Amino acid sequence: MSARVRPFVEVNVQCAASHWTAAALFGLPDLSRGRAEGYHVIRPEGAAHLVRPHIVVHRAKLSADEVTAVEGMWVTTPARTWLDLAEMLPVDDIVVMGDACVRVPYLELEGRSEPYATIEELRSVVDRHKGKRGIRKARLALELIRIGADSPPETRLRLACMEAELPEPQLNLQIATPDGRRGPKPDIAFVEFRVGVEYEGEHHGSQDQVVRDITRSELYAEAGWLEVRISKRHMANDAKSAVAKVRTALAQRGWRPGRKTTAP
Incomplete structure (x- = not known):
């Protein structure tokens, strides 16, 4: 060019x-x-x-x-x-x-x-x-730009969650397991409810990546966090499916609409 x-x-x-x-x-x-x-x-x-x-x-x-x-x-x-x-x-x-x-x-x-x-x-x-x-x-x-999004889908997912009046998440936050080991680093994290959301692009279909994703899921469980996995198909139609998955996970962890949450 x-x-x-x-x-x-x-x-x-x-x-x-x-x-x-x-x-x-x-x-x-x-x-x-x-x-x-x-x-x-x-x-x-x-x-x-x-x-x-x-x-x-x-x-x-x-x-x-x-x-x-x-x-x-x-x-x-x-x-x-x-x-x-x-x-x-x-x-x-x-x-x-x-x-x-x-x-x-x-x-x-x-x-x-x-x-x-x-x-x-x-x-x-x-x-x-x-x-x-x-x-x-x-x-x-x-007023909506934040530091931490590594890809356009991550930004769009965050905006969709905010538009749906879900809590505003933190971005690419490093979490740890109870024994102090480095745990997952969710693309977007709802810290108060221990819900981490991962956007999985096309590269997640490779064999090596599948192994890494399984290890990551195990670390989520060890850290006491709930993992939500989002793919491209969930982002269609203004990310309605993605937001629904996140909302369900948050509700499982005690979030309710209208509840005040800790600012990120």
């Missing part, structure tokens, strides 16, 4: 790859659903209009601290990219993208230890662009 958009960015002053193109260069979730035609770039507000094949040109105010270098090419920062995409996405998708920005990465897997942005940086870029399109959706999303 960088090879396609690089020439345009390099020959046009104050130009940077942006929107879906910037998101792809950072490895952020692809939420375009096929709408990301061409390569997206931003030019200054007063710049002349340019038409180039396969290039989508946006003209907007872009501060110096809202661009960074990726593979030697100017690209909008993750925080600015998140805000630009808020023009095009519904609130839940903006939260998904925000969770991906603030997620603490795994150094051994990703080669980086710092998140792409902090919640404070997202808030700062929103405050800076008060009249920008999508700004109201971005503000709503800011």
